[in-house]
Amino acid sequence: MRLPLFTCFALISSVLMLSAAPQPADLIITHAHIVTMNATREIIQDGAVIIKDARILAVGPAALAANYTAPKTIDARGDLVLPGMINTHTHASMTVFRGLGDDVRDRLTKLIFPLEKNLIDRELTYWGALHGFIEMVEGGVTTAVDMYYFEDEVARAAKKIGIRGVLGESILNFPTPDSPQPYGGLVYAKKFAADYRHDPLITPALAPHAPYSLDADHLRLVAQASAELDLPVLIHVAEMTDEITTLRKNHHMTPVEYLDSVGLLTPRLVAAHCIFVTDSDIALMKTRDIGIAHNMVANIKSAKGVSPALKMHDDGLRVGLGTDGPMSGNTLDLIGQLGYVAKLHKLDRKDRNVMPALKAMEMATLGGARALHRENDLGSLEPGKLADVIILDHESTALIPLYDVYSALVYAAGPRDVRTTIIHGRVIMEDRKLLTIDVTEVKTRMRAIAARITAAVAAGIK
Amino acid sequence: MRLPLFTCFALISSVLMLSAAPQPADLIITHAHIVTMNATREIIQDGAVIIKDARILAVGPAALAANYTAPKTIDARGDLVLPGMINTHTHASMTVFRGLGDDVRDRLTKLIFPLEKNLIDRELTYWGALHGFIEMVEGGVTTAVDMYYFEDEVARAAKKIGIRGVLGESILNFPTPDSPQPYGGLVYAKKFAADYRHDPLITPALAPHAPYSLDADHLRLVAQASAELDLPVLIHVAEMTDEITTLRKNHHMTPVEYLDSVGLLTPRLVAAHCIFVTDSDIALMKTRDIGIAHNMVANIKSAKGVSPALKMHDDGLRVGLGTDGPMSGNTLDLIGQLGYVAKLHKLDRKDRNVMPALKAMEMATLGGARALHRENDLGSLEPGKLADVIILDHESTALIPLYDVYSALVYAAGPRDVRTTIIHGRVIMEDRKLLTIDVTEVKTRMRAIAARITAAVAAGIK
Numbered sequence: 001m002r003l004p005l006f007t008c009f010a011l012i013s014s015v016l017m018l019s020a021a022p023q024p025a026d027l028i029i030t031h032a033h034i035v036t037m038n039a040t041r042e043i044i045q046d047g048a049v050i051i052k053d054a055r056i057l058a059v060g061p062a063a064l065a066a067n068y069t070a071p072k073t074i075d076a077r078g079d080l081v082l083p084g085m086i087n088t089h090t091h092a093s094m095t096v097f098r099g100l101g102d103d104v105r106d107r108l109t110k111l112i113f114p115l116e117k118n119l120i121d122r123e124l125t126y127w128g129a130l131h132g133f134i135e136m137v138e139g140g141v142t143t144a145v146d147m148y149y150f151e152d153e154v155a156r157a158a159k160k161i162g163i164r165g166v167l168g169e170s171i172l173n174f175p176t177p178d179s180p181q182p183y184g185g186l187v188y189a190k191k192f193a194a195d196y197r198h199d200p201l202i203t204p205a206l207a208p209h210a211p212y213s214l215d216a217d218h219l220r221l222v223a224q225a226s227a228e229l230d231l232p233v234l235i236h237v238a239e240m241t242d243e244i245t246t247l248r249k250n251h252h253m254t255p256v257e258y259l260d261s262v263g264l265l266t267p268r269l270v271a272a273h274c275i276f277v278t279d280s281d282i283a284l285m286k287t288r289d290i291g292i293a294h295n296m297v298a299n300i301k302s303a304k305g306v307s308p309a310l311k312m313h314d315d316g317l318r319v320g321l322g323t324d325g326p327m328s329g330n331t332l333d334l335i336g337q338l339g340y341v342a343k344l345h346k347l348d349r350k351d352r353n354v355m356p357a358l359k360a361m362e363m364a365t366l367g368g369a370r371a372l373h374r375e376n377d378l379g380s381l382e383p384g385k386l387a388d389v390i391i392l393d394h395e396s397t398a399l400i401p402l403y404d405v406y407s408a409l410v411y412a413a414g415p416r417d418v419r420t421t422i423i424h425g426r427v428i429m430e431d432r433k434l435l436t437i438d439v440t441e442v443k444t445r446m447r448a449i450a451a452r453i454t455a456a457v458a459a460g461i462k
Numbered sequence: 463m464r465l466p467l468f469t470c471f472a473l474i475s476s477v478l479m480l481s482a483a484p485q486p487a488d489l490i491i492t493h494a495h496i497v498t499m500n501a502t503r504e505i506i507q508d509g510a511v512i513i514k515d516a517r518i519l520a521v522g523p524a525a526l527a528a529n530y531t532a533p534k535t536i537d538a539r540g541d542l543v544l545p546g547m548i549n550t551h552t553h554a555s556m557t558v559f560r561g562l563g564d565d566v567r568d569r570l571t572k573l574i575f576p577l578e579k580n581l582i583d584r585e586l587t588y589w590g591a592l593h594g595f596i597e598m599v600e601g602g603v604t605t606a607v608d609m610y611y612f613e614d615e616v617a618r619a620a621k622k623i624g625i626r627g628v629l630g631e632s633i634l635n636f637p638t639p640d641s642p643q644p645y646g647g648l649v650y651a652k653k654f655a656a657d658y659r660h661d662p663l664i665t666p667a668l669a670p671h672a673p674y675s676l677d678a679d680h681l682r683l684v685a686q687a688s689a690e691l692d693l694p695v696l697i698h699v700a701e702m703t704d705e706i707t708t709l710r711k712n713h714h715m716t717p718v719e720y721l722d723s724v725g726l727l728t729p730r731l732v733a734a735h736c737i738f739v740t741d742s743d744i745a746l747m748k749t750r751d752i753g754i755a756h757n758m759v760a761n762i763k764s765a766k767g768v769s770p771a772l773k774m775h776d777d778g779l780r781v782g783l784g785t786d787g788p789m790s791g792n793t794l795d796l797i798g799q800l801g802y803v804a805k806l807h808k809l810d811r812k813d814r815n816v817m818p819a820l821k822a823m824e825m826a827t828l829g830g831a832r833a834l835h836r837e838n839d840l841g842s843l844e845p846g847k848l849a850d851v852i853i854l855d856h857e858s859t860a861l862i863p864l865y866d867v868y869s870a871l872v873y874a875a876g877p878r879d880v881r882t883t884i885i886h887g888r889v890i891m892e893d894r895k896l897l898t899i900d901v902t903e904v905k906t907r908m909r910a911i912a913a914r915i916t917a918a919v920a921a922g923i924k
Contacts, residue, residue, distance in 0.1 A: 099869040103818040135859040297801075301873070303808040330873035331860050339759075340802070346765040356565040397597040398793050400905060401912035407561040411763070411792035416878035443862055450863035
């Protein structure tokens with residue numbers, strides 16, 4: 001006997017319904033166009049995501065929703081539902097300086113370091129970070145990997161808005177805004193790490209600035225602390241031509257080899273930039289199983305170059321995307337990075353086919369999770385993973401028509417297409433409205449800080 | 463006697479008020495942060511723009527508004543007010559194909575031409591163009607330079623929404639969707655030009671496809687028609703490596719030299735792309751005073767290369783920005799191009815200082831106007847120019863803080879920051895709501911067309 005299709009569906013539905021009473025959940029997203037980023041890169045045209053206890057309980061066709069009951073259901077009405085994106089390298093607090101002295105020569109030493117030395121305090125760090133996290137949540141970033149000073153203030157801002165963070169306290173040889181003693185950063189970092197040890201959202205980390213701004217003994221101390229306390233290490237690597245020259249001259253090594261020599265090249269490391277790396281560096285990074293933060297926009301804005309991140313990705317290394325700080329890349333969302341990443345690698349390799357849109361999406365989600373060695377928890381929409389989920393408006397003009405969802409996301413979407421952001425199972429932004437903080441207060445604080453900075457710059461800060 | 467500042471202001475205001483009864487205007491924009499793009503690149507922090515009879519009557523401090531009376535006043539409340547942007551090269555109707563076969567080799571001959579040959583009709587051209595124009599208006603484009611088939615349908619769509627257009631009917635050697643006879647495009651184009659001769663918004667144009675898709679006699683006929691009828695000519699130039707090789711082999715000339723030899727290199731020409739041009743080509747283009755449409759995003763997405771458009775701009779050539787069609791660049795706004803243009807030229811020249819943000823803004827506004835030889839009418843906010851004005855939301859998270867308005871626009875703004883678009887003195891979009899058309903109807907039509915295209919592709923179109 002052949003049953004009409006409708007009857008089949010009805011029967012299956014009934015079986016599902018009868019098989020058990022609806023199970024309790026916390027949040028149901030239904031009628032979603034789901035981009036799972038699971039192992040088969042499955043796309044579900046009319047699907048549901050079920051969330052419970054901050055994790056994804058189930059993902060499947062929309063009919064699945066009938067098996068669950070929850071205090072809140074979001075009808076996505078065809079909107080795109082994606083894993084939250086992972087910004088693997090940023091300095092969120094630097095929003096306070098965004099747009100100051102772009103296009104200026106030697107700006108790191110002539111502008112950024114003096115500004116930081118004279119102006120950074122707890123207030124600036126907190127409000128700057130909060131403003132940066134607003135931008136990330138608005139743009140679909142659900143995990144921020146941050147390195148700065150007063151990182152406990154950054155953590156306080158992350159907790160306030162509810163974003164996931166891997167937050168690294170900066171460590172340098174010379175005195176810094178939060179550590180007047182040379183070598184003080186490591187002490188500060190250990191205290192910070194102890195305070196946030198068991199936080200569900202915050203992973204404290206150590207952030208030695210770069211191979212050239214700490215001496216070898218100092219770098220070894222960081223490596224030792226990382227091993228003893230099982231802390232991630234965040235660092236800038238192979239970003240500057242000077243860095244390459246200096247390390248070659250003083251140590252006869254590339255930055256990657258040098259970091260290996262001081263014991264920092266471990267799976268706990270996330271190396272940002274990696275622009276000037278050799279094939280042999282790449283092989284070593286793969287052997288050591290480190291994570292890489294690829295910051296395309298910042299790297300080309302400063303005219304430094306295109307990192308061979310595509311080769312690293314294709315070779316199976318753990319490559320995520322980062323925005324860098326807003327004095328370098330100016331924006332903090334990853335959707336705005338996707339197009340640059342895809343197009344610049346095509347251009348760099350003179351072949352439009354080496355970097356299909358899907359690869360850029362992989363870097364922004366799973367790649368970031370892998371860079372943090374958190375792929376069991378983050379980076380895709382699969383049962384058991386943490387519930388970091390974003391919803392994009394499918395009615396956005398640039399997303400119509402929608403033949404290929406990866407093309408649409410990478411070549412046409414913008415950060416303002418994000419409608420809803422869920423982190424750790426909690427709705428942080430819904431229909432473009434932030435639910436956890438007062439955005440107006442943050443803007444007011446930001447403008448007051450900007451006025452203070454403008455006055456300091458006008459007075460000739462040095 | 464020294465008067466307190468407040469008294470001085472009060473006196474001046476009184477004099478202004480008493481000097482004459484308020485003059486009638488059509489539209490007043492006040493309390494605006496005005497980026498004039500006038501000769502001194504003046505920025506007015508709290509300013510007003512007065513509009514009458516489709517033109518700008520006055521631009522100045524906000525107090526100016528008191529001298530005028532108008533049926534409508536827009537209080538910009540600190541929002542950024544800019545000249546409307548000029549998209550100097552696009553194929554708006556191709557929105558219907560957007561996202562089809564990105565990252566596919568030989569897509570022009572294997573995918574695009576067969577799709578166009580089999581599917582393009584009046585309906586598709588009209589609705590595709592209208593959808594593209596919605597995206598442009600939403601993203602702050604007020605003039606579209608378009609080349610396609612059935613260009614009268616594109617003109618109908620432009621009139622419907624109220625966007626300014628320089629619209630070129632495509633001319634090729636072989637039969638096209640609207641001209642089954644070989645060489646039919648020129649006849650079609652002349653008829654179209656006659657119909658729109660005196661339209662205030664539409665400038666009809668001739669669009670020979672490229673130096674390689676029309677023979678020399680055909681190109682000469684186009685040049686002749688352009689001269690006789692005073693019509694702009696739109697063409698793709700030096701975009702393909704094949705094009706360079708073929709013209710070198712057959713004519714011993716570069717594409718630019720070849721176009722000069724057939725009489726097309728005149729001030730009426732807008733040459734799109736110009737990627738593979740020599741220094742001597744650039745000198746010749748300058749002598750002939752042609753316009754150039756620089757399509758950075760499309761050119762790098764296809765891995766073709768970075769046009770020396772910065773050198774052209776610095777040498778005083780007339781360089782505007784274009785998006786190319788949405789199968790090439792995928793989006794149709796210019797705000798999304800600004801960051802690419804600035805950063806890619808920095809990268810290409812390995813110097814972050816050669817391309818400050820201001821130059822990208824110049825290309826998007828004044829440069830586009832100059833490319834069309836319309837700088838007396840378009841491209842800046844100055845008395846006497848046509849009233850094409852856009853307003854950007856200064857409360858957008860990425861635009862806070864605002865130290866340098868050009869940095870903010872080029873490195874941080876997005877197309878969705880546009881709040882209001884005014885073209886020819888008419889408010890086309892206000893507070894992100896289109897006033898002239900039913901957006902829902904257009905989306906419905908687009909989805910129906912997309913379903914038809916999907917079916918055709920599935921059936922194996924050739």
